Amino acid sequence: MKICLISFDHWEYDQHIIKALKDKNIEAHHINTGKFKYKYPTPFHRITNSLSKTLLKRNIKKIKQHQYILDELKKLGPQDKILVINPELIPVTIHRHIKTYTKEYIAYLYDSSKRYPIDHLLDNIFDRIFSFDSDDVAQYGFSPISNYIYMDKKPLQQPNEATYGAFMILSIDERLQALNSIANSLDSINVKYNFMLVGKHKPAGLNPNIKHQRDIIKLDKLDQYMNDARVFVDIVRVNQTGLSFRVFDSLCYQKKLITTNKTIKDYDFYNPNNILIVDADNPVIEASFFETPYEPLSENIYYKYTIDNWVNTVFFDKGDTI
Structure with a gap:
């Protein structure tokens, strides 16, 4: 079985999911957009992107980051399952492209929809959506799940x-x-x-x-x-x-x-x-x-x-x- 995780793993929590999958002998890969670094070719490109974000609501850095996801998926090939954490960070058009690479497309939200609206992601994009937020579970019918203990239990101290x-x-x-x-x-x-x-x-x-x-x-x-x-x-x-x-x-x-x-x-x-x-x-x-x-x-x-x-x-x- 092949499973791919896509996330912005700033605090390195998500890497533990990959380890847990590999411990089960699953072929698991992590596309960590937090590791993607975009360098402006020239100072002019930086200024141009700043204007583009302000006037056109178009961020070149984000576009390149999203293309990075598709490029990495192309290298990995078809997957049995793909999990995206915090999918609101990715445009709908990219999600639909990602979905062509997998038999099952799953989302996990560990931010409240009150902070990061997700209404635009509810149109049959995901096969399953998990959420840690009880209000979102009640409102949208998401599957409830909490975060997780990712380390071995520590000895009890006095x-x-x-x-x-x-x-x-x-x-x-x-x-x-x-x-x-x-x-x-x-x-x-x-x-x-x-x-x-x-x-x-x-x-x-x-x-x-x-x-x-x-x-x-x-x-x-x-x-x-x-x-x-x-x-x-x-x-x-x-x-x-x-x-x-x-x-x-x-x-x-x-x-x-x-x-x-x-x-x-x-x-x-x-x-x-x-x-x-x-x-x-x-x-x-x-x-x-x-x-x-x-x-x-x-x-x-x-x-x-x-x-x-x-x-x-x-x-x-x-x-x-x-």
């Missing part, structure tokens, strides 16, 4: 083995105020934390205990930070109901979680001893949450959220032979 109370890494976006509020709340109960903000420029008004850096944190360093924390922090975007990868990191590392995602209480892994739901604007956090140990999940519940089960659900739940 609270006194952690270097600091809480860990959070965040890009600079609309969640910044919530991050500040949670930091202020932790300051008030004297809980040490490691909050890291990643982006080009340090925002004004940032809590002085929140660190800022320009470069993305490497995965090995991220692993160290998460090992050293007692509790992870998860702040959802506006209009998001699906679970972020930070939730699955907490399950994998067997760490407690502070989250602003109120829908998390509807999942079978929810345990108020392990998960504290707070208001983004006025988070109430008690020091006692950091003092009790994490209560491990049953193996059956844990497996439901692993990448192995995710791959089986997306690609093989229709009775296909692996």
Whole structure:
């Protein structure tokens, strides 16, 4: 069987899907548009593209990126299944061309349609559409699926083995105020934390205990930070109901979680001893949450959220032979 994944894998999460498929002896390939780099032949071409984007709504860089997908597919040849993650980033005409290369065309949305509208992709383009957002599942009838645990389960630690109370890494976006509020709340109960903000420029008004850096944190360093924390922090975007990868990191590392995602209480892994739901604007956090140990999940519940089960659900739940 041949399976191809198409995605913009900026944080390198999607590569784990390919590994899980290969572990099942599937011939799997990843067309990662995040690795495509377009270089303007001359400064004149850069200026021309800027004008084209403004006046004609035509972006040469995006056009070349989409052509890159088709060129790579042409090299790979026909596929049994193709999965596109965040398909709203690709024009309908390109999707229809991609579909000619496969027997089954699948989409996975891990952004809310309120943030990235997908109405233009509902006209019989995909054979199946999966979504992590419960509101989109209810509105459009998509197949529900969450994100996944992509690492082996980490050994259970005791609270006194952690270097600091809480860990959070965040890009600079609309969640910044919530991050500040949670930091202020932790300051008030004297809980040490490691909050890291990643982006080009340090925002004004940032809590002085929140660190800022320009470069993305490497995965090995991220692993160290998460090992050293007692509790992870998860702040959802506006209009998001699906679970972020930070939730699955907490399950994998067997760490407690502070989250602003109120829908998390509807999942079978929810345990108020392990998960504290707070208001983004006025988070109430008690020091006692950091003092009790994490209560491990049953193996059956844990497996439901692993990448192995995710791959089986997306690609093989229709009775296909692996």
